[in-house]
Amino acid sequence: MAFLGARRLRCVFAVGLMGLAPCAAAAAESVPLEDTVKAAYIYKFAPFVTWPTHPAAGAPFTICSIGTDRVSVLLPQVTAGQRVDERPIQIRALAEGEPPADCAILYIASSVAAGGVLDAVHGKPILTVTSLEGQHGIVQLVTVEHHVSFDIDAKLAAEDGLTISSKLLGLARTVTRPAVPPS
Amino acid sequence: MTWLSFHRVRDLPWAALAGAVALLIAGVFAAFYEEQLYQTQRAQAALGEAQTLAASVSAALSFGDRNAAEEYVRPMLVNPGIAAAGIYKKDGSLLTGLARDGGRALSPRLSSLTAMTNARELVVPVVQSGTALGWVYLRLSPEPRATRLSRYAVVVLLAFMAIFVIVGLGNAQGRLARQSESLSAANARLQSEIAERERVEEELRQSQKMEALGQLSGGIAHDLNNHLMIVKGNLHLLKKKLSLPDGDRHLQGADEGIRRAAALTQRVLGFSRKQSLSPVETDLNELVIGMRDLIRSSLRENIETEPHLDARSKVLVDRNQMENIILNIVVNARDALPAGGRVAISTRDVTLDDGGASRGFALLEIADTGVGMSPEVQAKAFDPFFTTKPVGQGTGLGLSTAYGFVTQSGGQMRIRSAPEEGTTISIYLPALVSEETSMGDRNG
Structure with missing residues (x-):
């Protein structure tokens, strides 16, 4: 089967929320659907990313957030009951300056200046996700014509020791490739 | 097997028929096995395709990208063996799918959230790094009957x-x-x-x-x-x-x-059958009984004799000559039994084919258990002056005279013999059809 090379994501919000029906109805009235979809995407990246270290058996899959925005607020709701590789998902809100120990994914909310945080975790095997234009996490959530999509900096991921599945790269709007592809 | 007439089937050897039936059964089994094998292979091939689709569509399924998922689904229908392919989310709802033209549309929801495979459809899970993301459903095309x-x-x-x-x-x-x-x-x-x-x-x-x-x-x-x-x-x-x-x-x-x-x-x-004979009506049984002492004295002690006299017919013969002949044959039998044995004298009535007409004869048989004769000797036994006895002990005229006498009396004489199996001399004399005998026959 041909690999899908198109770096676009034309999924409409409603489609992205099919697995989140219970909370989507409630969220739809108070928060934009766009933020709910973004919150759901964060844990959905997990199966397509390989971390260099293997967590202990039964340990929760930890998603950390730093700062506060609508997406970070929705995170506990959308991940409730979901599992990654049979592991329950744990959401941890970090205080500014708190080291991101045990965090597999770190969401940097739009309220925080991402640069400092990104510098602090650079080199650590943490998938950084940002949603504010120009923040440049490894995954940058974007909204294009009412569609949520994402850009991936595979170069940065490789520097942090993460491997991102080509299936995910195939869905990304843009991909920044490493200069020398990791062998 | 209507092309075979009943006659042909009936005449067919059982082995051939059994072979044909066995072959037919073997053919049916072979076809059945072939069908099973084909179905298994077909299911395995479909399973392979479903797993490939599940592996490739995982990201599109996970992020709900219907268009991307459909692009993975579409090439599945290139295979004419697949009637429909669907991508279902983890909760069993349809994300996207395609069904062949004219075929049944895909169900909007999976009936059962478990992997399954049968001859018509199969469901495989979509799993990425141990995380279950949804399901791939394939419906197989029914095989055309002609195929x-x-x-x-x-x-x-x-x-x-x-x-x-x-x-x-x-x-x-x-x-x-x-x-x-x-x-x-x-x-x-x-x-x-x-x-x-x-x-x-x-x-x-x-x-x-x-x-x-x-x-x-x-x-x-x-x-x-x-x-x-x-x-x-x-x-x-x-x-x-x-x-x-x-x-x-x-x-x-x-x-x-x-x-x-x-x-x-x-x-x-x-x-030479030119002797003058005085034939009289004679009962062969009486004749033999009358000769009993004479016969006994002619034989040695180590030779038994047992008469079976069953003839009822009388004959017309010269008694003296007949006695001479019987005595002569008995003496021959004795000479053929140097170590003793048995001489059986019997009479009975027989019917022979005499020139196309059945005719009654009285048969007198003298059988010994002696040395017997070779076929060569037997062929010459009736020749005059032929004898196997030492010079001076036999004239070679005994059997030849008997032959001439029997023939002259309208009868036949035969020899049955084989080396070491004894000799039987048979004298057939025409049965005398007297009025009394005829009446006896009618009454009997």
Whole structure:
């Protein structure tokens, strides 16, 4: 089967929320659907990313957030009951300056200046996700014509020791490739 | 097997029929096995495709990208064996899917959230790094009947060809067997006819030989007898006229010689069937019983004799000659039993084919358990002057005289013998059809 090379994501919000029906109805009235979809995407990246270290058996899959925005607020709701590789998902809100120990994914909310945080975790095997234009996490959530999509900096991921599945790269709007592809 | 007539089937050897049935059954099993194998392979191939689709569509499914997912689904339908393919989310709701034109549309929800495979459809989970993301559903196209039949066609064709060959061979074999049987029967008939013909020819030759010998020896004996009578008469005249010393003694010697010569000529005449006989109505049983002491005294003590006298018919024979012949044969039997044995004398009534008409005969048989005769000896047994006895002990005229007598009496004489298996002499004499006997037959 041909690999899908198109770096676009034309999924409409409603489609992205099919697995989140219970909370989507409630969220739809108070928060934009766009933020709910973004919150759901964060844990959905997990199966397509390989971390260099293997967590202990039964340990929760930890998603950390730093700062506060609508997406970070929705995170506990959308991940409730979901599992990654049979592991329950744990959401941890970090205080500014708190080291991101045990965090597999770190969401940097739009309220925080991402640069400092990104510098602090650079080199650590943490998938950084940002949603504010120009923040440049490894995954940058974007909204294009009412569609949520994402850009991936595979170069940065490789520097942090993460491997991102080509299936995910195939869905990304843009991909920044490493200069020398990791062998 | 309607192409086979009942007659053909009935004549078919069982082995061939069983072989044909076995082949047919084997063909059915082969077709069944082939079908199972094909279905398994088809299911495995479909499973492989479903797993490939599940692996490639995981990201599109996870992020709900319907268009991207559909682009993965579309190439599945290139395979004509797949009727529909669907991508379902983890909760069983349809994300996207395609069904072949004219086919049943995909269900908006999976009926069961478990992996399954059967001949018509299959469901495989979409899992990425141990995380379950949803399901891939494939519906297989029903196989066209023509395709399925074409798959069986070779097996069926082979089975039918094999059956035709077996039936054909079986029929041919059956026909050959029947022909062989009839040929064997015809051959056996021919052999028997040849043997009968040879026997008759042999009898004819023997009879002609006897006839010729009889005429020759009879003529000589007759003339010789006349000449002997002349010599005898003249000797008697000479005896009256001469009175020479010792003359009587010489004349007596000459007379004795003439008597012996005359006796010999009588026996030769007997063989040549030119002797004068005095046939009278005779009961063979009584004749044998009357000879009992004579027979017993002729045999040694180590020879048993047992009479079975069952004949009811009477015959017309010269009794004295008949007695001589019986005695002669009994003596022959004794000589054939140097170490003792048994001589059976029996009589019974038989019917023989006499020139195309059935005729009653009284049969007298004298059977010994002696040394028997070789076929060569047997062929010459009735020849005059033929004997197997040492010189001076047999004249070779016993059986030949008997033969001449029996023939002259309208009967037949036969020998049955084999080396070490004894000899049976059979004398057939025409049964006398007296008024009394006829009445007895009617009453009996």
